[in-house]
Amino acid sequence: xxxxxxxxxxxxxxxxxxxxxxxxxxxxxxxxxxxxxxxxxxxxxxxxxxxxxxxxxxxxxxxxxxxxxxxxxxxxxxxxxxxxxxxxxxxxxxxxxxxxxxxxxxxxxxxxxxxxxxxxxxxxxxxxxxxxxxxxxxxxxxxxxxxxxxxxxxxxxxxxxxxxxxxxxxxxxxxxxxxxxxxxxxxxxxxxxxxxxxxxxxxxxxx
Numbered sequence: 001x002x003x004x005x006x007x008x009x010x011x012x013x014x015x016x017x018x019x020x021x022x023x024x025x026x027x028x029x030x031x032x033x034x035x036x037x038x039x040x041x042x043x044x045x046x047x048x049x050x051x052x053x054x055x056x057x058x059x060x061x062x063x064x065x066x067x068x069x070x071x072x073x074x075x076x077x078x079x080x081x082x083x084x085x086x087x088x089x090x091x092x093x094x095x096x097x098x099x100x101x102x103x104x105x106x107x108x109x110x111x112x113x114x115x116x117x118x119x120x121x122x123x124x125x126x127x128x129x130x131x132x133x134x135x136x137x138x139x140x141x142x143x144x145x146x147x148x149x150x151x152x153x154x155x156x157x158x159x160x161x162x163x164x165x166x167x168x169x170x171x172x173x174x175x176x177x178x179x180x181x182x183x184x185x186x187x188x189x190x191x192x193x194x195x196x197x198x199x200x201x202x203x204x205x206x207x
Contacts, residue, residue: 039072063110068119121144
């Protein structure tokens with residue numbers, strides 16, 4: 001029987017500060033091959049969707065929230081046949097091109113056709129509120145999440161230790177999408193089935 005553990009915010013903050021110098025919580029898997037696999041799956045979902053609609057009339061405006069070291073950009077270039085502009089954002093910018101952004105507080109004033117959130121949602125405690133704001137602004141989202149009901153899932157303790165603040169099962173998170181009017185256009189599992197990647201569409205978003 002698995003013992004339940006409860007972490008206080010004080011304990012979590014202490015743990016993050018202890019490891020902050022060696023392992024920034026928002027970039028803890030940036031060098032992992034699993035990140036590359038997830039990014040290719042996400043880009044392929046978008047490419048497949050675009051292929052159904054013909055050639056866009058202009059360059060796609062793509063934003064990358066939680067961009068880290070901008071590794072998504074070359075993956076998009078390798079997968080997309082359409083011209084696009086790429087705008088990277090992160091809480092802790094890793095280069096001059098990355099613009100600072102705390103999605104808990106605000107969203108960019110820019111308009112985008114597609115917003116990627118890969119390896120980001122796990123760190124957002126008020127995820128329902130963020131999804132609400134994303135749905136109101138952007139017509140298409142590509143998001144990932146490490147599922148709590150995946151095969152051989154991490155325990156809550158293990159997820160908390162990674163800095164993850166939520167523990168959604170797939171059906172629970174998809175219900176959150178539906179409540180915000182985000183339709184699932186496509187979905188794929190990656191990283192051994194532990195991570196789901198969704199292509200979400202909102203036809204009523206302002207763009």
